[in-house]
Amino acid sequence: MLSELEFVIGDPQVCTGCMICVNVCSMRFFKTISPARSRARVLRVEPALDFPLFCRNCEDAPCIDACPENAIRRTKKGTVIISEAKCTGTGDCVEACPYAAIKINPDTGKAIKCIQCGECVKRCPVDALQITTREKLQETDPDGEILALHDEHADILYEKEESP
Ligand code: SF4
Numbered sequence: 352m353l354s355e356l357e358f359v360i361g362d363p364q365v366c367t368g369c370m371i372c373v374n375v376c377s378m379r380f381f382k383t384i385s386p387a388r389s390r391a392r393v394l395r396v397e398p399a400l401d402f403p404l405f406c407r408n409c410e411d412a413p414c415i416d417a418c419p420e421n422a423i424r425r426t427k428k429g430t431v432i433i434s435e436a437k438c439t440g441t442g443d444c445v446e447a448c449p450y451a452a453i454k455i456n457p458d459t460g461k462a463i464k465c466i467q468c469g470e471c472v473k474r475c476p477v478d479a480l481q482i483t484t485r486e487k488l489q490e491t492d493p494d495g496e497i498l499a500l501h502d503e504h505a506d507i508l509y510e511k512e513e514s515p
Protein backbone atom coordinates (compact mmCIF):
# COMPACT_ATOMS: atom_id res chain seq x y z
CA MET A 352 0.00 0.00 0.00
CA LEU A 353 2.79 2.42 0.93
CA SER A 354 4.21 2.47 -2.59
CA GLU A 355 0.80 3.36 -4.10
CA LEU A 356 -0.16 6.31 -1.91
CA GLU A 357 0.09 9.61 -3.73
CA PHE A 358 1.60 12.75 -2.24
CA VAL A 359 2.95 16.07 -3.48
CA ILE A 360 6.67 16.66 -3.15
CA GLY A 361 8.70 19.74 -4.03
CA ASP A 362 12.28 19.93 -5.21
CA PRO A 363 14.13 22.59 -3.19
CA GLN A 364 16.84 22.68 -5.82
CA VAL A 365 14.31 23.94 -8.39
CA CYS A 366 11.83 25.97 -6.29
CA THR A 367 12.39 29.73 -6.40
CA GLY A 368 10.25 30.52 -3.35
CA CYS A 369 7.75 32.53 -5.40
CA MET A 370 4.82 31.30 -3.22
CA ILE A 371 2.52 30.82 -6.21
CA CYS A 372 1.70 27.27 -5.04
CA VAL A 373 0.78 28.51 -1.57
CA ASN A 374 -1.48 31.23 -2.94
CA VAL A 375 -3.04 29.04 -5.65
CA CYS A 376 -4.09 26.67 -2.86
CA SER A 377 -5.78 29.29 -0.67
CA MET A 378 -7.46 30.73 -3.77
CA ARG A 379 -8.79 27.34 -4.82
CA PHE A 380 -10.29 26.46 -1.47
CA PHE A 381 -11.04 29.82 0.16
CA LYS A 382 -10.97 32.41 -2.66
CA THR A 383 -8.28 34.43 -0.95
CA ILE A 384 -4.52 34.89 -1.19
CA SER A 385 -3.41 33.87 2.27
CA PRO A 386 -0.57 31.58 3.40
CA ALA A 387 -2.41 31.06 6.72
CA ARG A 388 -5.31 29.55 4.78
CA SER A 389 -3.19 27.43 2.42
CA ARG A 390 -2.62 23.69 2.69
CA ALA A 391 0.88 24.22 1.29
CA ARG A 392 3.89 25.85 2.92
CA VAL A 393 7.15 27.11 1.49
CA LEU A 394 10.02 27.45 3.92
CA ARG A 395 13.37 29.04 3.10
CA VAL A 396 16.39 27.39 4.61
CA GLU A 397 19.17 29.95 4.42
CA PRO A 398 21.12 30.69 2.39
CA ALA A 399 19.49 29.34 -0.73
CA LEU A 400 16.99 26.49 -0.49
CA ASP A 401 13.22 26.95 -0.66
CA PHE A 402 11.25 23.88 0.41
CA PRO A 403 7.64 23.55 -0.78
CA LEU A 404 5.96 21.37 1.88
CA PHE A 405 2.81 19.25 1.83
CA CYS A 406 1.09 16.30 3.51
CA ARG A 407 3.07 13.13 2.79
CA ASN A 408 -0.03 10.93 2.92
CA CYS A 409 1.67 8.61 5.43
CA GLU A 410 0.66 4.97 5.42
CA ASP A 411 0.24 4.97 9.21
CA ALA A 412 -1.27 8.51 9.18
CA PRO A 413 -0.93 9.40 12.87
CA CYS A 414 -3.32 12.31 12.30
CA ILE A 415 -6.20 9.84 11.86
CA ASP A 416 -5.59 8.13 15.20
CA ALA A 417 -4.99 11.43 17.00
CA CYS A 418 -8.38 12.95 16.20
CA PRO A 419 -10.75 12.59 19.17
CA GLU A 420 -13.76 13.37 16.94
CA ASN A 421 -13.03 10.74 14.27
CA ALA A 422 -13.02 13.58 11.79
CA ILE A 423 -10.06 12.29 9.74
CA ARG A 424 -10.23 9.29 7.44
CA ARG A 425 -8.68 7.81 4.34
CA THR A 426 -10.76 7.67 1.15
CA LYS A 427 -10.89 4.60 -1.13
CA LYS A 428 -8.36 6.35 -3.37
CA GLY A 429 -6.00 6.60 -0.40
CA THR A 430 -6.29 10.32 0.35
CA VAL A 431 -6.39 11.36 4.01
CA ILE A 432 -9.21 13.88 4.38
CA ILE A 433 -10.67 15.94 7.22
CA SER A 434 -14.42 16.30 7.68
CA GLU A 435 -15.13 19.98 8.25
CA ALA A 436 -18.47 19.03 9.79
CA LYS A 437 -16.90 16.76 12.39
CA CYS A 438 -13.72 18.74 13.16
CA THR A 439 -13.96 20.80 16.34
CA GLY A 440 -10.48 22.30 16.01
CA THR A 441 -8.84 20.59 19.00
CA GLY A 442 -5.49 20.63 17.19
CA ASP A 443 -4.56 17.06 18.15
CA CYS A 444 -3.86 16.27 14.48
CA VAL A 445 -1.60 19.31 14.19
CA GLU A 446 0.45 17.97 17.10
CA ALA A 447 0.46 14.41 15.75
CA CYS A 448 1.58 15.17 12.19
CA PRO A 449 5.32 14.58 11.87
CA TYR A 450 5.48 16.83 8.78
CA ALA A 451 3.74 19.91 10.21
CA ALA A 452 1.27 19.49 7.35
CA ILE A 453 -1.96 20.43 9.15
CA LYS A 454 -3.07 23.95 10.03
CA ILE A 455 -6.08 25.36 11.80
CA ASN A 456 -7.89 27.75 9.48
CA PRO A 457 -8.09 31.01 11.45
CA ASP A 458 -11.55 31.80 10.00
CA THR A 459 -13.29 28.53 10.72
CA GLY A 460 -11.20 27.08 13.58
CA LYS A 461 -11.15 23.80 11.61
CA ALA A 462 -8.14 21.76 10.52
CA ILE A 463 -7.00 21.85 6.88
CA LYS A 464 -4.47 19.78 4.95
CA CYS A 465 -3.36 19.01 1.38
CA ILE A 466 -5.60 16.52 -0.42
CA GLN A 467 -3.38 16.12 -3.48
CA CYS A 468 -5.71 18.03 -5.81
CA GLY A 469 -2.70 18.91 -7.98
CA GLU A 470 -3.61 22.54 -8.65
CA CYS A 471 -0.27 23.79 -7.28
CA VAL A 472 1.62 21.23 -9.35
CA LYS A 473 -0.01 22.58 -12.53
CA ARG A 474 0.66 26.21 -11.65
CA CYS A 475 4.27 26.11 -10.47
CA PRO A 476 6.14 28.20 -13.07
CA VAL A 477 9.36 26.21 -12.76
CA ASP A 478 7.92 22.68 -12.42
CA ALA A 479 9.34 22.20 -8.94
CA LEU A 480 6.37 20.10 -7.81
CA GLN A 481 5.15 16.61 -8.64
CA ILE A 482 2.33 14.36 -7.52
CA THR A 483 4.05 11.09 -6.97
CA THR A 484 4.18 7.83 -5.03
CA ARG A 485 7.18 6.27 -3.28
CA GLU A 486 7.60 4.00 -6.30
CA LYS A 487 7.32 6.75 -8.93
CA LEU A 488 9.71 9.01 -7.02
CA GLN A 489 12.40 6.36 -7.37
CA GLU A 490 12.07 6.80 -11.15
CA THR A 491 11.90 10.60 -11.27
CA ASP A 492 14.57 11.10 -8.59
CA PRO A 493 16.69 7.92 -8.79
CA ASP A 494 19.43 9.27 -6.51
CA GLY A 495 16.86 10.11 -3.83
CA GLU A 496 18.16 13.68 -3.61
CA ILE A 497 14.79 15.32 -2.97
CA LEU A 498 13.86 13.24 0.07
CA ALA A 499 17.46 13.31 1.29
CA LEU A 500 17.42 17.13 1.29
CA HIS A 501 14.12 17.13 3.18
CA ASP A 502 15.52 14.65 5.72
CA GLU A 503 18.70 16.66 6.12
CA HIS A 504 16.73 19.76 7.13
CA ALA A 505 13.90 17.96 8.93
CA ASP A 506 14.50 19.75 12.25
CA ILE A 507 13.75 23.12 10.65
CA LEU A 508 11.11 22.05 8.13
CA TYR A 509 8.80 20.21 10.49
CA GLU A 510 9.21 22.33 13.59
CA LYS A 511 5.83 23.01 15.18
CA GLU A 512 4.79 26.63 15.55
CA GLU A 513 4.43 27.79 19.14
CA SER A 514 0.83 27.92 20.30
CA PRO A 515 -0.27 31.49 21.04
S1 SF4 B 1 5.13 27.72 -7.23
FE1 SF4 B 1 6.93 26.45 -7.62
S2 SF4 B 1 8.68 27.89 -7.56
FE2 SF4 B 1 6.93 28.94 -6.63
S3 SF4 B 1 7.15 28.51 -4.41
FE3 SF4 B 1 5.80 26.91 -5.24
S4 SF4 B 1 7.15 25.21 -5.76
FE4 SF4 B 1 8.44 27.02 -5.50
Ligand code: SF4
Binds near residue numbers: 450451452
Ligand atom coordinates in the same frame (compact mmCIF):
# COMPACT_ATOMS: atom_id res chain seq x y z
S1 SF4 C 1 -1.47 15.17 7.64
FE1 SF4 C 1 0.55 14.61 8.45
S2 SF4 C 1 0.21 12.71 9.62
FE2 SF4 C 1 -1.60 13.01 8.31
S3 SF4 C 1 -1.13 11.80 6.46
FE3 SF4 C 1 -0.45 13.92 6.07
S4 SF4 C 1 1.72 13.98 6.65
FE4 SF4 C 1 0.84 12.11 7.54
